[in-house]
Amino acid sequence: xxxxxxxxxxxxxxxxxxxxxxxxxxxxxxxxxxxxxxxxxxxxxxxxxxxxxxxxxxxxxxxxxxxxxxxxxxxxxxxxxxxxxxxxxxxxxxxxxxxxxxxxxxxxxxxxxxxxxxxxxxxxxxxxxxxxxxxxxxxxxxxxxxxxxxxxxxxxxxxxxxxxxxxxxxxxxxxxxxxxxxxxxxxxxxxxxxxxxxxxxxxxxxxxxxxxxxxxxxxxxxxxxxxxxxxxxxxxxxxxxxxxxxxxxxxxxxxxxxxxxxxxxxxxxxxxxxxxxxxxxxxxxxxxxxxxxxxxxxxxxxxxxxxxxxxxxxxxxxxxxxxxxxxxxxxxxxxxxxxxxxxxxxxxxxxxxxxxxxxxxxxxxxxxxxxxxxxxxxxxxxxxxxxxxxxx
Amino acid sequence: xxxxxxxxxxxxxxxxxxxxxxxxxxxxxxxxxxxxxxxxxxxxxxxxxxxxxxxxxxxxxxxxxxxxxxxxxxxxxxxxxxxxxxxxxxxxxxxxxxxxxxxxxxxxxxxxxxxxxx
Numbered sequence: 001x002x003x004x005x006x007x008x009x010x011x012x013x014x015x016x017x018x019x020x021x022x023x024x025x026x027x028x029x030x031x032x033x034x035x036x037x038x039x040x041x042x043x044x045x046x047x048x049x050x051x052x053x054x055x056x057x058x059x060x061x062x063x064x065x066x067x068x069x070x071x072x073x074x075x076x077x078x079x080x081x082x083x084x085x086x087x088x089x090x091x092x093x094x095x096x097x098x099x100x101x102x103x104x105x106x107x108x109x110x111x112x113x114x115x116x117x118x119x120x121x122x123x124x125x126x127x128x129x130x131x132x133x134x135x136x137x138x139x140x141x142x143x144x145x146x147x148x149x150x151x152x153x154x155x156x157x158x159x160x161x162x163x164x165x166x167x168x169x170x171x172x173x174x175x176x177x178x179x180x181x182x183x184x185x186x187x188x189x190x191x192x193x194x195x196x197x198x199x200x201x202x203x204x205x206x207x208x209x210x211x212x213x214x215x216x217x218x219x220x221x222x223x224x225x226x227x228x229x230x231x232x233x234x235x236x237x238x239x240x241x242x243x244x245x246x247x248x249x250x251x252x253x254x255x256x257x258x259x260x261x262x263x264x265x266x267x268x269x270x271x272x273x274x275x276x277x278x279x280x281x282x283x284x285x286x287x288x289x290x291x292x293x294x295x296x297x298x299x300x301x302x303x304x305x306x307x308x309x310x311x312x313x314x315x316x317x318x319x320x321x322x323x324x325x326x327x328x329x330x331x332x333x334x335x336x337x338x339x340x341x342x343x344x345x346x347x348x349x350x351x352x353x354x355x356x357x358x359x360x361x362x363x364x365x366x367x368x369x370x371x372x373x374x375x376x377x378x379x380x381x382x383x384x385x386x387x388x389x390x391x392x
Numbered sequence: 393x394x395x396x397x398x399x400x401x402x403x404x405x406x407x408x409x410x411x412x413x414x415x416x417x418x419x420x421x422x423x424x425x426x427x428x429x430x431x432x433x434x435x436x437x438x439x440x441x442x443x444x445x446x447x448x449x450x451x452x453x454x455x456x457x458x459x460x461x462x463x464x465x466x467x468x469x470x471x472x473x474x475x476x477x478x479x480x481x482x483x484x485x486x487x488x489x490x491x492x493x494x495x496x497x498x499x500x501x502x503x504x505x506x507x508x509x510x
């Protein structure tokens with residue numbers, strides 16, 4: 001007998017529906033997982049075995065073969081555990097095979113049979129919805145996030161036992177403490193208002209023009225001139241995100257493992273990576289699983305690079321392509337991942353290493369050569385794409 | 393005789409009866425050579441069947457079939473070859489079967505038979 005259900009494999013923002021088949025054959029006991037799993041997914045067989053036993057079901061005493069198809073698509077992570085477990089239970093006749101075939105399953109199993117929340121639920125449920133699934137089963141800790149996708153029925157379950165009962169198992173319910181994610185902390189940037197800035201009329205006008213026209217901004221000035229204060233207030237001027245953009249912003253957060261609230265956040269994001277960031281941290285990367293970087297998290301919002309000349313120039317130049325196209329593409333030998341990259345860039349810099357060049361109240365101690373070399377770290381092609389350049 | 397050996401012996405008797413009931417002709421039991429022991433050698437439909445019997449009193453330490461590992465199967469295959477060498481001629485094809493006997497104290501016995509496990 002074969003149990004068949006579905007899950008989602010994510011590549012960047014895009015999810016592909018994966019079919020999970022479980023077959024039990026009359027051979028010596030064993031558990032085989034095929035279909036290009038990575039290390040975390042390969043370990044699923046041990047988690048699933050323990051979870052099935054501890055959820056109170058009998059693991060079949062024969063050979064269990066799990067196939068993840070399409071077989072050529074590389075699959076990552078632990079989100080397939082729930083799908084694999086219910087497919088095995090269906091193959092052994094414990095739950096209804098028809099019921100699990102209609103539902104898409106996401107979730108990682110603990111050895112005790114409880115379900116743990118996973119990252120990337122929002123883009124995965126979006127992909128399921130696009131593929132025509134009406135019902136998605138997720139861990140209780142992810143159900144708020146999954147419910148952000150309109151038009152999908154979300155079933156949140158706390159344990160494998162609850163999932164099996166939903167699919168028609170005759171086991172008795174056994175309430176367990178669901179595993180939840182850390183609560184969402186409200187962002188510190190909320191409620192920052194440009195009215196806090198006193199004086200500095202030119203800079204305020206520049207920020208207003210940047211917000212209205214979606215222009216990139218370069219702020220040059222000595223330490224304490226208010227560059228960071230101005231930049232942090234730009235998202236407050238921007239309009240609310242459209243529902244599509246809000247979904248995209250929350251999807252990237254979900255992929256980065258950051259908490260996503262129970263309601264879709266419609267405020268534009270603000271990201272301020274430190275200047276020791278690598279280019280993978282800024283635009284995204286990774287060898288197996290391709291993760292989004294700070295620039296993707298800032299999509300439809302503001303990416304603020306304080307002390308811009310202190311960033312390695314190769315890292316800054318990695319931003320040229322997203323600034324041009326609005327899309328971040330990360331190419332690897334086996335795949336290309338795309339992330340949204342239409343952020344508004346705000347760069348701030350001191351005019352020289354000592355920071356005092358051009359200031360009225362103190363002397364610059366840098367040599368002309370050092371001054372010139374400092375700002376030359378920001379390449380010409382990058383500065384060309386920045387419409388508003390301002391001394392504060 | 394230790395309790396586990398008594399249980400094993402009883403399991404092999406039960407398995408032999410079960411296989412005879414299925415129509416297999418038991419040729420030899422507990423055949424030994426330097427490589428080890430074959431629990432049961434039987435014949436069915438022109439094939440020589442080598443049977444490994446595993447007996448357990450309960451499932452507390454897993455199903456009996458789970459203890460038949462790849463290494464054990466490989467040894468059975470070598471033993472099958474040794475048996476054929478020692479009994480020249482007329483053994484037809486060969487196959488290896490596994491029989492699990494679960495014999496809890498004081499209740500019914502369960503027997504499971506897997507054909508052609510190797």
